[in-house]
Amino acid sequence: xxxxxxLTVSFSGRDGRAVAVDGISFSVAxxxxxxxxxxxxSGKSLTGMAIxxxxxxxxxxxxxxxxxxxxxxxxPDARMRRVRxxxxxxxxxxxxxxxxPVHTVGDQIAEALRVHGLARGRExxxxxxxLLERVRIPDPARVARSYPHQISGGMRQxxxxxxAVACNPKLLIADEPTTALDVTIKAQVLDLLRDLKAxxxxxTLLITHDMGVVAEVADRILVMYAGTVVEVGPAASxxxxxxxxxxxxxxxSAMMAEAPPQTALTVVPGGTPPxxxxxxxxxxxxxxxRATARCRAEVPVLRGVGGGQAACHHPLVxxxxxxx
Amino acid sequence: xxxxxxxxxxxxxxxLLLVAVITFFLSRVVPADPAAFLAGQNASEETVAxxxxxxxxxxxxxxxxxxxxxxxxxxxxxxxxxTRRPVAQDMAQFLPATLELLLVSFAAYLVLSLSxxxxxxxxxxxxxxxxxxxxxxxxxxIPVFWLGMALQFVFYYKLQWFPLGARFPIREIxxxxxxxxxxxxxxxxxxxxxxxxxxxxxxxxxLTVVLNLLAVGTRMSRAALLAERERLxxxxxxxxxxxxxxxxxxxxxxxxxxxxxxxxxxQFGYLLSxxxxxxxxxxxxxxxxxxxQSFQVFDYSPVIALALVSTFGFVVLNLLADLLYPVIDPRxxxxxx
Numbered sequence: 001x002x003x004x005x006x007l008t009v010s011f012s013g014r015d016g017r018a019v020a021v022d023g024i025s026f027s028v029a030x031x032x033x034x035x036x037x038x039x040x041x042s043g044k045s046l047t048g049m050a051i052x053x054x055x056x057x058x059x060x061x062x063x064x065x066x067x068x069x070x071x072x073x074x075x076p077d078a079r080m081r082r083v084r085x086x087x088x089x090x091x092x093x094x095x096x097x098x099x100x101p102v103h104t105v106g107d108q109i110a111e112a113l114r115v116h117g118l119a120r121g122r123e124x125x126x127x128x129x130x131l132l133e134r135v136r137i138p139d140p141a142r143v144a145r146s147y148p149h150q151i152s153g154g155m156r157q158x159x160x161x162x163x164a165v166a167c168n169p170k171l172l173i174a175d176e177p178t179t180a181l182d183v184t185i186k187a188q189v190l191d192l193l194r195d196l197k198a199x200x201x202x203x204t205l206l207i208t209h210d211m212g213v214v215a216e217v218a219d220r221i222l223v224m225y226a227g228t229v230v231e232v233g234p235a236a237s238x239x240x241x242x243x244x245x246x247x248x249x250x251x252x253s254a255m256m257a258e259a260p261p262q263t264a265l266t267v268v269p270g271g272t273p274p275x276x277x278x279x280x281x282x283x284x285x286x287x288x289x290r291a292t293a294r295c296r297a298e299v300p301v302l303r304g305v306g307g308g309q310a311a312c313h314h315p316l317v318x319x320x321x322x323x324x
Numbered sequence: 325x326x327x328x329x330x331x332x333x334x335x336x337x338x339x340l341l342l343v344a345v346i347t348f349f350l351s352r353v354v355p356a357d358p359a360a361f362l363a364g365q366n367a368s369e370e371t372v373a374x375x376x377x378x379x380x381x382x383x384x385x386x387x388x389x390x391x392x393x394x395x396x397x398x399x400x401x402x403x404x405x406x407t408r409r410p411v412a413q414d415m416a417q418f419l420p421a422t423l424e425l426l427l428v429s430f431a432a433y434l435v436l437s438l439s440x441x442x443x444x445x446x447x448x449x450x451x452x453x454x455x456x457x458x459x460x461x462x463x464x465x466i467p468v469f470w471l472g473m474a475l476q477f478v479f480y481y482k483l484q485w486f487p488l489g490a491r492f493p494i495r496e497i498x499x500x501x502x503x504x505x506x507x508x509x510x511x512x513x514x515x516x517x518x519x520x521x522x523x524x525x526x527x528x529x530x531l532t533v534v535l536n537l538l539a540v541g542t543r544m545s546r547a548a549l550l551a552e553r554e555r556l557x558x559x560x561x562x563x564x565x566x567x568x569x570x571x572x573x574x575x576x577x578x579x580x581x582x583x584x585x586x587x588x589x590x591q592f593g594y595l596l597s598x599x600x601x602x603x604x605x606x607x608x609x610x611x612x613x614x615x616x617q618s619f620q621v622f623d624y625s626p627v628i629a630l631a632l633v634s635t636f637g638f639v640v641l642n643l644l645a646d647l648l649y650p651v652i653d654p655r656x657x658x659x660x661x
Contacts, residue, residue, distance in 0.1 A: 052563060054559055054562060077567075078567075081566070083565075084563055085566075086565055090560075090563040092556065092559070094556060097555070097556035098556050098557060098560045099560065100557040101557070101579070101653065102578045102652065102653055102654060103575075103578075108560075111561075111564060111566075111574070112564045112565070115564055115565050115570070116565060147655070149654075163564065
């Protein structure tokens with residue numbers, strides 16, 4: 001369904017090119033919920049936007065992105081426009097910013113139908129209202145007539161979701177869809193995404209930094225760090241027995257939320273390295289408790305460990321499961 | 325909303341009153357005697373005194389103001405010493421020419437500044453953008469009076485492409501006056517030839533008025549549109565599959581209109597003053613030229629009337645702009661209601 005091969009996204013700056021996504025590969029099967037997780041600056045959102053052909057101005061996208069058998073990297077914008085919105089729906093992180101403040105919610109949803117010739121005039125508006133109903137907005141007719149600033153944050157994100165699924169796309173890219181929402185709304189939106197996926201047989205690419213979100217919906221998980229893939233595998237085994245030390249600390253910090261009070265806080269020291277100053281060898285080694293001389297010198301490659309693959313010289317789980 | 329408009333109208337009336345007071349007393353403290361001027365160089369003391377009394381200029385200043393203000397609220401703008409006619413009557417005669425120049429310039433300003441800005445931001449940093457930026461830089465620096473004279477020299481004197489010094493050729497028959505706007509009257513009379521003649525006469529004055537404003541306005545509109553490019557809703561619109569043109573016209577333009585409206589309101593103030601200046605440079609027979617000629621003989625009532633009329637125009641435009649903001653951006657609604 002979606003195959004990403006050696007994807008790079010880079011920007012040219014004063015000090016030469018800065019590579020934000022550095023040759024990552026993965027594939028998403030039809031119907032699955034594939035999650036990309038990573039800290040801010042890991043390149044995960046950029047990966048999602050590159051797939052939709054929405055990489056920011058000035059970004060150079062390399063490698064191949066095959067969507068439904070067609071390579072969309074370098075596809076002329078006029079051709080990509082027929083895919084975007086129609087075959088690929090996108091949910092954004094900040095629903096207030098993502099909606100146009102001067103158009104009604106209904107107009108903005110109807111526009112998605114109109115631009116792809118799926119409905120016109122009043123019919124498009126009627127379908128926008130039923131889409132709002134579908135994303136479980138109470139009084140959808142009134143919300144359709146409202147402007148984004150007149151409705152709540154949760155409703156805004158539902159409206160953005162309605163817009164994303166308006167044309168019945170095959171792939172839904174959800175870029176941090178719950179980050180801007182508070183906890184109760186977050187759970188509702190996740191439930192909604194899960195239900196829509198089943199109702200519309202969507203393939204979902206979920207991008208997040210939140211392990212709590214991942215646990216609820218993921219079929220497979222890809223962990224990104226500093227523009228590279230550090231671990232990828234089925235959700236269950238990756239979360240039970242992470243192979244990469246980075247995945248393990250991510251999980252540990254997510255568990256803190258559920259830990260009893262007074263427990264010492266586990267934190268990963270440091271932060272994502274800046275684009276211009278990537279460490280030699282394994283990019284995680286300066287923050288890694290298991291780092292050795294080899295990690296500082298040699299770039300680890302993805303290899304089968306545990307239930308999936310990890311790029312680590314000293315994984316926490318040594319043997320691949322299928323070798324047992 | 326009604327309360328908002330009511331408050332705004334009251335404010336406007338207060339501004340007009342202040343302008344009347346200030347211009348009246350300014351005209352009276354100027355050390356010049358219109359009566360002496362009117363009487364001529366060889367007039368005797370008695371003649372000057374008689375003329376002064378005739379026009380009430382011998383009265384105490386406050387009494388003069390009371391008389392003037394009493395007339396004003398009844399729509400009496402006083403009498404012109406120069407034309408010996410009521411100023412209101414003169415203004416009514418010359419106002420259409422001014423309004424025509426003003427409206428043609430304003431329309432050209434709106435259409436051209438928006439079009440140039442849109443052309444520029446379609447490809448920021450491109451050739452068109454560069455050309456527009458060069459134009460805005462040059463246009464901002466050129467003084468209006470110099471430009472007016474330069475255009476006259478080149479297009480009237482040297483190339484003889486455009487006529488000068490009137491609204492309409494003397495040798496042609498002007499269309500019957502219906503609206504007072506020559507261009508409109510020509511169309512009503514069904515006379516395209518006369519319309520073109522009138523257009524030729526208004527072209528240079530309008531161009532002079534508009535060029536400097538256009539430069540500033542285009543730069544501001546371009547900046548407003550460029551700022552919108554960075555907004556997240558633009559990515560959403562593209563994510564729906566909209567073309568760059570659809571994103572620009574369907575999404576960015578309306579968002580950019582609020583800042584553009586603000587600039588337009590300010591520019592309109594300049595437009596008013598440039599129109600008056602250009603009337604003098606081009607002998608355009610409007611209220612600006614009328615007031616200027618009156619001012620030269622210390623005939624103050626027309627000058628005060630001009631100040632009041634242009635203030636009124638500015639107040640009305642500001643009110644219109646305030647009413648437009650909530651139409652453009654629904655988030656403003658709460659402020660005005």
